[in-house]
Amino acid sequence: MIDITPVILSFRLALLCTIILTIIGVPISYWLTSSQSLLKYFFRSAVLLPLILPPSVLGFYFLLLWSPLSPVGQMLDKVFHIRLVFSFEGLVIASVIAGLPFMINPLMAGFESLSLSLKEASNTLGKSDFETLIRVLLPSIRPSLLIGIIMTFVHTFGEFGLVLMLGGKIPGKTLTSSIALYDHVEALEFSQAHIYAAVITFSAFLSLVLLFILNKKTRSGR
């Protein structure tokens, strides 16, 4: 049989990233849709950049930035005593940044589809912008939030280029299932490779099925 550790690691990585992205993605995308500031166009492009950039390029820059030879890496090492290169924490941070567009895009589309009068009506009823966001706007875009969560999860679960560049294949720390798959193929161990590939395919498919079921549920619930 195969070693199950890489699968669990992928799952942990994907789950953590999805939780972090849900928490930071909602305020960011709300700000990007509602702000009048010209700065938002800059941030909008920055957030979408990981979508068009090859993950290996992104991983390469993180590797340079966090390396103990770079000023940033040295500062992290001296001040916080952390080294992000070849570590699970580094993978989480890099995957959060790489996963931003998968969360932000559907959320922004959701917020943009809402009539401005919903927010204004809530304001005239004495409610703050924050309460309006949590109690009125976010529930109204539940399908978009769901798409964001599942897309982020599936994408992070199977990420390859970024993890390969930045992780260094340390078992239990940075050796995720897609890296394990690659290693087995390289070693011509096709039976093990088959199992990893099947696990990734199956979990991706299951996530999509879950997405459609939940989406239907939220729709029939209203």
Place this chain on the structure above:
Amino acid sequence: MISINVSKKLLTSEGPITFSVHLEINKREFISFFGPSGAGKTTTLRMLAGLTKPDTGSIIVNGQVWFDSEKKINIPVQKRNIGFVFQDYALFPTMTVRQNLEYAAGKNSMSIGAIMETMALNTFANTYPADLSGGQCQRVALARALVRSPQILLLDEPLSALDWQLRCTLQNEIIKLHNQFNLTSVIVTHDITEIFKMTDKVAVFGNGTVLRQGTPDLVFGNRLSTRFRVIGKIVAFKTSEVASVMTVQVGDSLTQIVVDTEEAAHYKAGDEVIVAAKAFKPILLPLAKNQKL
């Protein structure tokens, strides 16, 4: 008493203009804002609500300063104690009718049960807005705007999307609510019937300002006349030696008018004409539902 004295740069189809408005609204008055699209009616309503910020000027409500550009005062919309009814109703889609009203509840709010009773909403308590008709949505929007016992009710073309009969019913209901809750109300409308039926005062907007204001009778006095006039179209013509008989279509109905041959020579079939009657006492008859003449 509400005193609005503000100006703001507006973008219109004819380029940017500086819109400035001076208005006084008495306590418990029902005033309508009338005028062409883009004349600043809704903007004024939104400035009063605190949804749009004026560039300069002041808004004072019952001695309390809500906005003053010089003193840099701008009371946020949440603290203005107004009820606002939006043109698109703005009901919260993920909440039932009852939840929509409960969401609005604050410390001064009236009982949700009582307001649902008043607005006849009990049947729909657990219905979601998507399953309501236009008229029902409007009722919920009205009820929700009133939950927090506002002093001022602001209505932005609330009835424009509804059919004629529903409009009449809701007009009556709004008048009732205005009186029952001692409200000062403002309605933005394009409908002259609504102005005469509902409001004590009308402000006519145009050319970037308020052109006229006063009672509807006074403001529209030149349009009111005891003379009866309608516009019709000549559809048929029959001429004899002494007189001509014209068949004129007015609305859905056809009327025959006898004119002398000399006068008839000025007209031909297809012409549009004004049919007027002098010294004329119109008779009013109730129109049964779906009845045609």
